[in-house]
Amino acid sequence: MSRFFATGTDSDSETSSEEEQVVRAPAPVYTFSDDEEETKRVVRSMKEKRYEELEGFIHSIRNHRKIKDFSSALASFEELQRAYTRASSVIQKEENGIAPRFFIRALVELEDWVTSAWNDRESRKAMSKGNSKALTSLRQKLRKYTKEFDSEIVKFRENPDLPDDDEERKEPSSDESDEEEKVKEKPKVRRSPEPQRRPAPQEDESSDSMDWGSSSSESSSSSDDETRGAATLRERFLKRATERDDDEEGDRRRARRERRERVGKVSKKDQVDDGGEWETVRKGAATSDKPKMFAKDSDIDAALVVKKLGEVSAARGRKRTDRRAQLELLHELRTVAAQHNLGDALQLKLRAATVAALFDYNPKVSDAMKPEYWSRLVENVDHMVTILLAHEDMTLSESITDETEQLVTAPFQVRGSLLIALERLDDEFTKLLKECDPHSNEYVERLKDEVRVSALIDRVCQVVERDGTPQEICRAYLRKIDHLYYKFDPRAVKKDQPPTEETSIKKMEKFCKYIYANDESDRLRTRAILSHIYHHALHDNWFQARDLLLMSHLQENVQHSDPSTQILYNRTMANLGLCAFRRGNVKEAHGCLAELMMTGKPKELLAQGLLPQRQHERSKEQEKIEKQRQMPFHMHINLELLECVYLVSAMLIEIPYMAAHEFDARRRMISKTFYQNLRASERQALVGPPESMREHAVAAARAMRRGDWRACLNFIVNEKMNAKVWDLMVGADNVRAMLGRLIREESLRTYLFTYAHVYASLSLRSMADMFELPRQRVHSLVSKMIINEELLASLDDPSECAILHRSEPTRMQALALQLADKVGNLVDSNERIFEKQGSFFQRGGAPRGEGRQRDRPREGWGRRQRNRRRDDDRTHED
Structure with a gap:
């Protein structure tokens, strides 16, 4: 007999064997505590197991959040991710792939906590190194992980006070719970470890000895006091259903019912039992001060x-x-x-x-x-x-x-x-x-x-x-202008349009003039002027757009305007440059586009997208603000078209200038972007056929430097460039014809600058045939070059020839002149250094004032030497 149940008297073998069977029973089944119900074997589904695992990690994260332990929170968050991955198959099957609400709630709470901790700069500075590093890692991993649940998080934030989806799972109805307990109690008795019991010889009471919940018939009918005493002591430690347990179970059921009623999920049977009314609770967050509608008998006015x-x-x-x-x-x-x-x-x-x-x-x-x-x-x-x-x-x-x-x-x-x-x-x-x-x-x-x-x-x-009021009318007109200024009206470019027809140009003029006269704020007037210029440039009204821009003086103070107005100014200048190019004004087109294209950020300046920044030059808040300023896609200006127009304009200006000042050491760069692309192409050992638009422009520039205008024109105007660039313009045929004429003219000027020193005279007819230009146009170009002192020659009208009066120096002579100029500059710089540092060489003798007086005659020595060389050069030329 076990000493635990001993009563101080000896018992017979029957009682002894029975107690030995009790002692050898497994501990998990028979526990001597008030919580014996918790030890009962419960059959749970895979969904409950996985959800319970998730809730455990969520609970640990909330505990770490209370003590601001970011290192432990990071570890628990990683465990939570792995647990959710394991539960993904269950969620896909049970919830159709939608994450449970309690999981989304945990992510939102964690995200809000990390965001508030990150924004609190003072607390971040006071953190330890490990905690601060864990906060940074947790913030990055959380932002990356929550992207998968964006839609669920948005829905949750709209109604955060709705109950979680696991309320019913956690709190089953009372009847269902009772039935489940009854069903689960039966297998417990059958699954008691019978093979491990020691059978009592010559006794058939082994089946009754396992009935711990009730007393056996043999023990109740026995008159043996010792047996009755052992049973009484044993019953003292057994779990029995009492009235107190029933009351506690009823209280728990009523509490669960009240909680379900508060969230609108009470069952009909519970309501019938409680005598309550049936009320349908609409999905959504409830408002405490929701106004009621009118009563039936109220007088509505x-x-x-x-x-x-x-x-x-x-x-x-x-x-x-x-x-x-x-x-x-x-x-x-x-x-x-x-x-x-x-x-x-x-x-x-x-x-x-x-x-x-x-x-x-x-x-x-x-x-x-x-x-x-x-x-x-x-x-x-x-x-x-x-x-x-x-x-x-x-x-x-x-x-x-x-x-x-x-x-x-x-x-x-x-x-x-x-x-x-x-x-x-x-x-x-x-x-x-x-x-x-x-x-x-x-x-x-x-x-x-x-x-x-x-x-x-x-x-x-x-x-x-x-x-x-007039100001309100101006605001309404500006909204109308914003939807009108970027749209092309084919009726506005027709020459035979009736005067009574109201085109978009007439509407713009009407709205803008009213704003010019009645606006009290400079912003509306500025935006109206820029929109008016844009609309004129879109319809090739170059002179009206240019005059309006020059009269407004916007380019002087536009940097003080708001960002949206600056974006509109950049768009207007880009469209004005395209208009000037279509009209053949290459210099004006280059001037309008130079400031926009030389920055290397036309995409950002025109609000058509953001370029990736290195070394975190742009913060997240700044990036969000700039994205809000972006223009809709249908209002974008083709960036490849802008770059092509800019490079072609720079080529038509830069190549003749480079040919005219080939040996000039002080030559300035008209277009830095074009010059860098050209120099990079010249440094390449092997140049293949051009592929991109930029390579086509550089190849055309190199052909123009040789005077080969046909190759230059083929690089600029071909099927590939037509499809990508020129066909996007209004009047594409006129643009291509204008390009051919300008390329021939500038190739002629480049040819004269490059090879004039080889000829004594040039026939105008021969040059007209060579470049396929009218003779009058060739005569005009040569005369203009002579007037601007770009070409030292004279025209002989009877013979239709240009007589050249001066030959350019050879390359050796040009290099010698450059060397002499650089040596002179070096001597002048040495003299200036000596003048500044002269006091260090005067160790004794004359006072400081006398030394200055003695050095004064040498101050102008370098200047006199330069003037003497310049006079000698002029005498040699004469």
């Missing part, structure tokens, strides 16, 4: 509806406010007002409140609205315009206060702003275009809505022209 509208509007911006419920309440208010015929003024006020609620529906200002809500926004603003156009005695203005509103009798006065709603609607439309992939069909579908926006802006302009 405009004042009552306005009061309810105030209650609904008072919940705007509050925490846990359901924005969708607000929209539904406003829709119901409009329906009630329409049923009781409370007037269009009240409908206008309700529409304005709906527009404001739709703007509030988007939680992040930087993100775009959902397309369906944007469409509802357009419909509501359109209804507002319709009501205002139908009632001339109705005014909608911000200057009207709540006390001065008049919604019942005419003239109607309503508080609100139609223009602000239009401007925000237009901005949201731009955000929608930026969010779409520009090469997808979705972008095309979104772009079709611009017709609706333009029509709505026209209608708003009618309302503002009737009721608005």
